[in-house]
């Protein structure tokens with residue numbers, strides 16, 4: 276339902292006031308951030324350190340909070356509203372910025388600015404999480420999440436002056452969040468004309484912790500929605516936009532579609548996440564895990580088989596999607612833009628995979644929810660399928676492919692999306 280004409284200015288005003296409030300009340304934001312750091316540290320360390328009697332209850336609580344509430348909640352919030360988690364609540368962000376204000380303040384080396392680190396880190400974390408079943412093991416959770424926090428702290432100590440270099444260039448989760456947030460309905464909108472016309476005030480520059488050029492900000496990609504630029508020169512405000520409008524704008528030549536990001540969407544966000552989260556209940560997954568080791572059982576062979584069980588579906592799904600998009604687009608450039616249209620469906624696929632953790636935890640506690648899974652999947656997949664189809668259609672309409680008739684391109688694109696949605700809908704559940 277569209278908001279009525281009279282409610283639009285009210286929504287706009289409230290959003291702007293919220294953004295300005297974030298900037299004005301940094302003291303409150305910081306207090307909340309340190310509260311989250313304390314809770315996070317307690318839930319990570321206490322289940323490992325607590326005596327046995329207390330351990331089981333605490334470990335179950337922290338498992339439910341990390342894997343049942345936090346992970347699906349952050350994915351959904353980022354897809355719908357942008358990376359508020361990163362800018363306002365993430366403990367790693369708080370730690371790295373705190374360390375950076377007191378650390379060595381070194382220059383950021385060029386190798387650290389390379390684009391692939393977050394994606395490599397995300398693939399590493401996903402594979403390790405599956406191999407160690409970290410969601411069931413407080414020790415493995417401490418090792419994986421705590422290890423990432425230590426790296427964030429170390430990065431802050433070594434480079435940047437009061438900035439979040441970790442969040443901008445290294446954080447593994449930013450590989451996913453920066454893609455999902457392109458679809459979000461909120462963003463910090465910059466009016467370049469107002470910015471340029473505003474009188475200069477010496478010493479009044481934006482303290483963007485992500486080191487972004489706020490004057491040229493057009494994308495949610497790296498913005499952590501911290502609000503520190505809100506109201507700057509009267510030109511920046513938190514604003515509403517149509518879902519997926521940033522992706523749709525690629526059709527009009529706006530934005531900066533990148534080949535490696537398209538590969539990250541098809542092989543990472545779709546393929547790797549499917550292999551890690553949706554394939555665990557399949558007979559093929561079990562068959563790969565049970566591959567007999569030559570010359571008897573060996574730990575290295577078991578790890579290799581587990582890796583293969585994740586990477587094989589990732590390669591097959593990512594490869595098939597790439598070929599389908601190339602066939603529809605006719606050129607690499609169009610296929611890259613079409614890949615961005617997969618974000619709503621792929622994001623929801625990731626959300627469904629993580630929601631299975633929540634359902635598994637509820638089942639273990641005696642709440643019978645497994646039978647709800649098909650309906651839940653259909654309910655969540657339907658709007659995402661619509662939005663991905665719409666975004667693809669906008670790309671195709673703007674730039675009709677050379678080799679295929681528009682009707683044929685649309686048919687192949689729709690069939691590809693429906694097949695992908697069916698893969699999520701009928702994925703063998705491990706519940």
Ligand code: SF4
Pocket residue numbers: 362463481482483484485486487489492497498499500501502503504505
């Ligand atoms: S552009 Fe920078 S300062 Fe502004 S909200 Fe985003 S991260 Fe914060």
